[in-house]
Every structure is written in structure tokens, then in C-alpha cells.
Amino acid sequence: MLNKSKIIAHRGASKYAPENTIAAFKKAMELGSDGIELDVQLSSDGHIVVIHDEKLERTSNGSGLVKDKTLKELRELDFGSWFSPEFKGETIPTLTEIMELLQDWEGLLNIEIKSGPVIYPEIEEKVVSLVNKFSNKNRVIISSFNHYSLVKIKKIDPDIKTGILYVAGLYEPWTYAKKLDAYAIHPLFYNIVPEVVFGCLENGISINTYTVDDPYMIKRISEIGVQGIITNVPDVALNAIN
Ligand code: G3P
Numbered sequence: 222m223l224n225k226s227k228i229i230a231h232r233g234a235s236k237y238a239p240e241n242t243i244a245a246f247k248k249a250m251e252l253g254s255d256g257i258e259l260d261v262q263l264s265s266d267g268h269i270v271v272i273h274d275e276k277l278e279r280t281s282n283g284s285g286l287v288k289d290k291t292l293k294e295l296r297e298l299d300f301g302s303w304f305s306p307e308f309k310g311e312t313i314p315t316l317t318e319i320m321e322l323l324q325d326w327e328g329l330l331n332i333e334i335k336s337g338p339v340i341y342p343e344i345e346e347k348v349v350s351l352v353n354k355f356s357n358k359n360r361v362i363i364s365s366f367n368h369y370s371l372v373k374i375k376k377i378d379p380d381i382k383t384g385i386l387y388v389a390g391l392y393e394p395w396t397y398a399k400k401l402d403a404y405a406i407h408p409l410f411y412n413i414v415p416e417v418v419f420g421c422l423e424n425g426i427s428i429n430t431y432t433v434d435d436p437y438m439i440k441r442i443s444e445i446g447v448q449g450i451i452t453n454v455p456d457v458a459l460n461a462i463n
Pocket residue numbers: 231258260273333364386407431432451
């Protein structure tokens with residue numbers, strides 16, 4: 222009997238609260254998620270901030286690029302009203318704040334480093350150094366679509382778990398994962414086929430797939446035997462697999 226897939230809230234419980242905000246992370250915990258995924262970038266003064274887009278327009282009342290604003294400038298923006306008036310005044314979190322918030326939580330934290338098209342100098346060093354300040358390091362996975370970032374992370378600290386994000390149907394991805402000394406692959410869910418799942422299982426590589434919101438798909442993917450399912454609707458996913 223395979224273990225149940227862990228349900229990982231994508232950008233927090235982002236169907237129910239504005240993505241990548243404290244409200245979304247609290248909601249994810251409240252719904253019983255097994256993990257939380259979030260995205261990080263750097264402010265112009267080098268703080269690690271939690272936000273998905275490189276641009277501010279979609280999820281705040283600001284404009285321009287994250288990389289051009291200081292943390293103080295970013296903090297003045299409203300990251301809640303675009304989603305619903307109920308969340309007016311929600312601010313951009315720093316990764317430090319979220320690590321503090323989740324410190325005593327048993328769940329998994331998946332930190333996705335955004336590294337492209339904007340490349341943030343030393344974001345890998347900063348994230349690793351922060352992760353090492355907290356005691357839940359073994360429950361952290363750092364992922365990225367930029368695999369050079371993941372190799373860099375392992376060079377800085379070989380004990381940190383990394384996850385390889387990708388979209389294409391890679392052939393025997395476990396071979397590549399081993400080359401990068403990665404803990405997991407994080408494929409788009411179209412790539413979850415039994416051959417990949419069994420190959421990874423045989424080779425000791427975990428699979429956390431993104432982003433699956435349809436309960437039928439969640440159930441099917443879970444039954445094939447992936448370790449984690451990244452979803453915007455953790456409540457729906459938990460119902461689907463239980
Ligand atoms: O980490 C899974 C997923 O978040 C990757 O895509 O664009 O939603 O960050 P994106």
C-alpha cells in the first residue's frame with residue numbers, strides 16, 4: 222500500500238485568499254494542508270520577498286518590477302484588494318516572516334526561487350542562509366525552473382533538499398535528478414505517467430507535481446503514487462484522496 226500523497230497549497234490556499242500572503246498561508250494550514258508552496262524574489266535592497274510575478278501589477282496596487290523597489294516601498298502596497306475587498310491591506314510578506322509563522326507547523330515548506338527572466342544576485346545564498354536559521358530545515362524543499370540555481374543551492378549546502386521544476390515530458394527524469402543531486406522532481410501534472418512514477422520510486426527520487434485542481438485528476442495522480450500534489454484547492458484535494 223503506497224503512502225497517501227501530501228497536499229501542498231499552491232501560493233497558499235490561493236483559491237480562497239490572495240496568493241502568497243499571510244492570509245493564504247493561514248488558510249492553507251486551517252484547511253489541513255500537508256504543505257505550502259510559495260515563490261520568492263528579491264527587493265532592490267536585497268530582502269527576500271514572497272511574490273510570484275516579477276511585476277507588481279497583477280497582485281497589488283503598485284506598478285513596475287519587484288527588483289526595483291525597496292522593501293519599504295513594497296510594504297506600502299496593498300496585495301489583497303485585487304482579490305477581494307475583504308483582504309484590503311494585505312501586505313507582501315518577507316520569507317523571514319513566513320518561516321517564523323510556520324516554525325512550529327509540522328507541514329512541508331516548498332520555497333520556489335524565481336530566477337528568470339529576472340536574475341537576482343545571490344538569492345540562493347540568502348535563501349539557504351535563512352533556511353539554516355530555522356529548525357524545520359528537513360521539512361523545506363527549494364525548487365526552481367532555473368536548474369543552475371538548484372545546483373548552486375547544493376554547492377552552498379548539500380543537506381538542503383531541492384526539487385526540479387519542469388514542464389516538458391522529460392525522458393527518465395530520475396537520471397537527471399540524480400545528476401543534480403536533487404531530492405525530488407516537480408513536473409507539470411501532464412507528465413505523471415506510471416513509467417515516470419515507478420522509475421523515480423526505484424531510484425529514490427520523490428515527485429511533487431503541480432498544479433492540479435480537478436478532484437478527479439487529483440485522485441488519479443495520487444493513486445499512481447506521487448509523494449506530493451501542489452494545488453490551489455487543498456480542501457478539495459484532501460477530500461478527493463481520502
Ligand atoms: O512550484 C509549482 C508551481 O508554483 C510552479 O509554477 O508559475 O505557479 O510558480 P508557478
